[in-house]
Amino acid sequence: MKFLSFNGKIKKTMLLIPLLAMSVFPSLTGAESASNEELAKQSIKNYVEAAKSGDASEAAKWVIDTRFKSEQEQLKEYKESVSNNPFSDVSIKNIVSASDDTYTATVELTRKDDGSINTVTYPIIKKGDSWKVLVGGQETKSKKVEKLIQSQSEENNTSSVKPLSTELASYGGDTVWVSAGDHIYSGRFNMTEDRVGITGWQQIPGSLSKCAVRYSIVEKGIFSDDAYGQTFHTGFNYWNGAAFYETVYTGRQLSSVYLKATNEELGNSVKLRGHVYGN
Numbered sequence: 001m002k003f004l005s006f007n008g009k010i011k012k013t014m015l016l017i018p019l020l021a022m023s024v025f026p027s028l029t030g031a032e033s034a035s036n037e038e039l040a041k042q043s044i045k046n047y048v049e050a051a052k053s054g055d056a057s058e059a060a061k062w063v064i065d066t067r068f069k070s071e072q073e074q075l076k077e078y079k080e081s082v083s084n085n086p087f088s089d090v091s092i093k094n095i096v097s098a099s100d101d102t103y104t105a106t107v108e109l110t111r112k113d114d115g116s117i118n119t120v121t122y123p124i125i126k127k128g129d130s131w132k133v134l135v136g137g138q139e140t141k142s143k144k145v146e147k148l149i150q151s152q153s154e155e156n157n158t159s160s161v162k163p164l165s166t167e168l169a170s171y172g173g174d175t176v177w178v179s180a181g182d183h184i185y186s187g188r189f190n191m192t193e194d195r196v197g198i199t200g201w202q203q204i205p206g207s208l209s210k211c212a213v214r215y216s217i218v219e220k221g222i223f224s225d226d227a228y229g230q231t232f233h234t235g236f237n238y239w240n241g242a243a244f245y246e247t248v249y250t251g252r253q254l255s256s257v258y259l260k261a262t263n264e265e266l267g268n269s270v271k272l273r274g275h276v277y278g279n
Contacts, residue, residue, distance in 0.1 A: 036126070037095075039131045040131045044105040044124055044133050048090050048092060048107065051078075051082065054082040054085075056075060056078035056082050057075065057078075059078060062132065062133055063133045063134070064132045065136070067225075080256065081219075081221045085112075085222065085223075086113065086140075086142070086226055087118075088110050088115075090107060090110070091107065091110075092106075105133070106121050107122060114143050118140035122135065122138070138225065139216070139225045141226065149230055152231070165278075165279055166277060168189040168196065169188070169189040169258075170187065170275045171187075171276070174239075177205065177270070179269050180266055182262070183260050186276055191217075191250070191253045191254045191257065191278055194252050195229075196217065196259070196278055198233075198244075198245070198259065198274055199277065200237070201237040201241075202236070202274075203238075203271050204236075204265070210235050210236045211236065212232060213232070213261055214230055214231075214264050215230060215260070215262075216259070217258070219257055219258075220258060227260075228250040228254060228257070229251070231246050243274065
């Protein structure tokens with residue numbers, strides 16, 4: 001009987017050793033990474049469901065939105081956005097792991113106006129003990145706006161437009177450098193007609209080479225920057241020299257919008273400043 005009892009203790013000890021190792025070294029089981037993935041999935045799900053239901057405060061809890069200077073400004077814009085949401089449905093298509101311990105969610109946004117689908121991607125990152133969806137200027141547009149932009153590009157008649165008279169907003173500044181692929185915004189403004197004029201200066205610091213910048217009129221929505229018109233300007237301006245002039249046509253007068261300037265250069269930062277005008 002003693003032998004059997006001793007043998008039983010050996011068996012119990014052998015069972016306890018791997019269990020102890022699993023509790024001390026959880027990474028050996030993959031439990032930690034699975035937990036992170038589930039938390040990341042839950043954060044994008046919570047954000048989407050809250051935004052779809054019109055709960056701006058709850059949606060804001062699950063994101064880091066780099067478009068706004070404060071949480072108060074973000075929440076104000078979110079509340080306005082949910083009452084004028086251009087999307088009838090929002091669907092999470094997939095969530096994949098990235099190599100830097102983050103995740104990326106692909107989301108399809110179905111438009112109310114024409115039923116078309118805009119696809120956007122959101123990084124999901126860990127901040128402290130929480131997983132947050134990173135919203136940073138993902139851009140969407142309707143088929144109608146795409147056709148409008150294409151027609152304006154083909155006409156290319158901006159050189160005949162005279163500068164407009166009333167300043168609506170400004171953007172950039174002497175110390176504002178925009179990284180490749182990044183963007184900045186003007187202050188929010190109300191359009192006075194179906195287009196705005198832009199005067200500006202753009203340059204690659206330390207170079208006389210021309211650079212390309214895309215200028216768009218957007219609303220900062222809870223899911224994306226929804227664009228209504230855009231133009232490209234490629235050029236170089238001495239910082240204290242003559243400014244360029246362009247127009248952005250939207251086809252209608254819009255309120256509470258921004259000028260968004262996006263650096264289209266590959267590998268070069270661009271220095272930007274300028275003004276937005278209306279009649």
